Amino acid sequence: MKKLKYMSFSILVLCIFYLSAPCNGEDESLGAPMKRTEQEALYSAIQGFVGKWWNGSDLYPDPCGWTPIQGVSCDLFDGFWYVTDLSIGPVHDNSLSCAQNVEFSSHLFALRHLRSLSFFNCFVSPNQRPVSVPSTNWEVLAESLESLEFRSNPGLTGEIPVAFGLLRNLQSLVLMENGLTGELPESIGTLINLRRLNLAANAFKGRIPDSFGGLNRLLILDMSRNSLSGFLPMTFGGLNSLLKLDLSNNQLAGKIPLEFGNLKNLTLLDLSNNRLSGALTQSLQELSSLQELVLSNNPTGGEIMSLEWQNMRGLTALDLSNMSLTGGIPESIAELKGLRFLGLNDNQLTGNIPQKLASLPNVSAIYLHGNNLTGELKFSDWFYGKMGRRFGAWGNPNLCYSIGLVRAGYAPFGVKQCEEKVMKYETHLISKSKLGNGNSDNHDSTSTASLGFKGCGLNRLVWFVEVLMVLVFNFSL
Numbered sequence: 460m461k462k463l464k465y466m467s468f469s470i471l472v473l474c475i476f477y478l479s480a481p482c483n484g485e486d487e488s489l490g491a492p493m494k495r496t497e498q499e500a501l502y503s504a505i506q507g508f509v510g511k512w513w514n515g516s517d518l519y520p521d522p523c524g525w526t527p528i529q530g531v532s533c534d535l536f537d538g539f540w541y542v543t544d545l546s547i548g549p550v551h552d553n554s555l556s557c558a559q560n561v562e563f564s565s566h567l568f569a570l571r572h573l574r575s576l577s578f579f580n581c582f583v584s585p586n587q588r589p590v591s592v593p594s595t596n597w598e599v600l601a602e603s604l605e606s607l608e609f610r611s612n613p614g615l616t617g618e619i620p621v622a623f624g625l626l627r628n629l630q631s632l633v634l635m636e637n638g639l640t641g642e643l644p645e646s647i648g649t650l651i652n653l654r655r656l657n658l659a660a661n662a663f664k665g666r667i668p669d670s671f672g673g674l675n676r677l678l679i680l681d682m683s684r685n686s687l688s689g690f691l692p693m694t695f696g697g698l699n700s701l702l703k704l705d706l707s708n709n710q711l712a713g714k715i716p717l718e719f720g721n722l723k724n725l726t727l728l729d730l731s732n733n734r735l736s737g738a739l740t741q742s743l744q745e746l747s748s749l750q751e752l753v754l755s756n757n758p759t760g761g762e763i764m765s766l767e768w769q770n771m772r773g774l775t776a777l778d779l780s781n782m783s784l785t786g787g788i789p790e791s792i793a794e795l796k797g798l799r800f801l802g803l804n805d806n807q808l809t810g811n812i813p814q815k816l817a818s819l820p821n822v823s824a825i826y827l828h829g830n831n832l833t834g835e836l837k838f839s840d841w842f843y844g845k846m847g848r849r850f851g852a853w854g855n856p857n858l859c860y861s862i863g864l865v866r867a868g869y870a871p872f873g874v875k876q877c878e879e880k881v882m883k884y885e886t887h888l889i890s891k892s893k894l895g896n897g898n899s900d901n902h903d904s905t906s907t908a909s910l911g912f913k914g915c916g917l918n919r920l921v922w923f924v925e926v927l928m929v930l931v932f933n934f935s936l
């Protein structure tokens with residue numbers, strides 16, 4: 460009883476404390492004013508983007524209070540409202556959308572408390588009206604700005620301003636799907652608070668600055684779909700927080716640096732569609748957190764056997780297609796039990812296909828086509844049925860499947876049957892008629908392969924001989 464009383468008392472005290480605190484805050488904020496300069500700067504900055512027709516003081520007399528603007532957030536500093544987030548572009552129905560004659564108003568830089576600034580689908584006419592990112596004034600946002608984003612602005616052209624390097628509190632810099640060109644400024648490498656750097660799908664060229672390797676808090680680095688060239692920086696070994704690294708679709712050359720093996724937390728590495736050569740880097744096998752490894756379409760060369768694939772036991776997707784790889788398919792790949800996608804197609808792989816691949820529990824695609832794999836495929840028809848065309852083994856001229864294991868209609872696409880001894884001919888005829896539901900294609904191929912023939916002309920011939928024999932047999936009776 461005493462306990463209960465005590466509890467209800469403390470709850471009461473807590474309630475009073477809890478209710479009073481935010482109430483005071485609210486009272487304060489309700490009445491809090493916005494400095495006229497801040498308000499005018501907001502109106503003028505927005506007007507530059509959405510057009511002269513937009514009269515902020517008419518439409519939104521109290522932008523941080525009772526007439527909020529979609530895409531604008533405010534916060535209190537020393538009893539006054541200031542704009543902290545500004546987001547331009549058609550995100551919601553009633554968002555601020557950009558005008559044809561969009562421009563950066565210098566009033567933007569009067570908003571000294573901006574934490575987040577974002578432009579989506581705003582600068583869209585690269586031909587009629589290309590716009591560049593302002594090259595100066597960014598230093599005034601150095602203390603406040605944490606997130607800067609330009610996304611899907613094809614009309615945003617020119618280079619990344621070197622002055623972005625002054626935004627020392629930036630945690631996220633996203634410049635994705637714009638028309639930006641030129642070389643990447645070294646100065647970006649000084650933004651040591653960056654967690655995310657996304658420069659994908661622009662027209663950046665030249666080398667990746669070594670300074671980027673200093674971004675040791677970076678979690679996501681995406682510079683895919685540009686025209687970056689030169690070697691991968693060895694300094695990337697310093698990006699030891701990195702979770703995702705995507706440099707695909709560039710013209711990067713040379714060997715993957717040994718230092719990439721330091722990226723112990725990396726879950727995605729995509730270097731596909733580049734010019735990387737010099738064989739697979741041994742240290743890749745130290746990337747023990749890796750879930751997706753995509754290195755396809757590079758003239759890499761060398762042996763696929765050179766790595767201990769079983770070390771990367773978290774792998775769910777492994778794409779090593781079209782890399783001029785040689786040698787046999789390592790059995791160790793079959794130990795990657797989480798594998799869903801395996802692409803080894805269009806290489807120069809030789810030898811047999813490990814039987815164990817069929818026992819990967821979650822696998823939904825295995826592409827081995829376009830190699831020089833040999834021997835007999837001995838997977839079950841259950842496996843071929845489950846995979847369909849997502850088991851690609853065609854284009855291996857010396858590969859065949861053993862018919863004994865495969866029902867009609869389940870044959871792996873584009874793989875011929877193994878030649879078998881004529882002795883087995885009769886048993887196959889029997890099993891064929893037992894199944895009885897094979898389509899005519901399979902019927903033909905069943906009888907030919909067992910005689911060791913292939914091709915349409917020979918099929919007919921066999922059929923003709925069969926008929927002839929039956930006739931002769933009957934006649935002689």
Ligand SMILES: *[C@@H]1O[C@H](CO)[C@@H](O)[C@H](O)[C@H]1NC(C)=O
Pocket residue numbers: 514515516517
């Ligand atoms: C907005 O409208 C007010 C009156 O409604 C007018 O005084 C002011 O000049 C207008 N501002 C702009 C920038 O057009």
Ligand SMILES: *[C@@H]1O[C@H](CO)[C@@H](O)[C@H](O)[C@H]1NC(C)=O
Pocket residue numbers: 699700701724
């Ligand atoms: C790697 O991930 C682990 C577990 O999430 C974390 O504790 C560690 O700090 C990370 N390492 C780095 C360098 O960020």
Ligand SMILES: *[C@@H]1O[C@H](CO)[C@@H](O)[C@H](O)[C@H]1NC(C)=O
Pocket residue numbers: 733756757758759781
């Ligand atoms: C294979 O990779 C090379 C680069 O090594 C590339 O030029 C070619 O287009 C790729 N082939 C396919 C089919 O993607």
Ligand SMILES: *[C@@H]1O[C@H](CO)[C@@H](O)[C@H](O)[C@H]1NC(C)=O
Pocket residue numbers: 796797798820821
């Ligand atoms: C297979 O997939 C299921 C469902 O996504 C998952 O729970 C399971 O852990 C996976 N198996 C392996 C061996 O990764």
Ligand SMILES: *[C@@H]1O[C@H](CO)[C@@H](O)[C@H](O)[C@H]1NC(C)=O
Pocket residue numbers: 809831833857
């Ligand atoms: C494929 O391998 C066979 C031997 O297994 C060899 O005779 C043939 O030349 C190879 N073909 C190609 C295109 O490398």
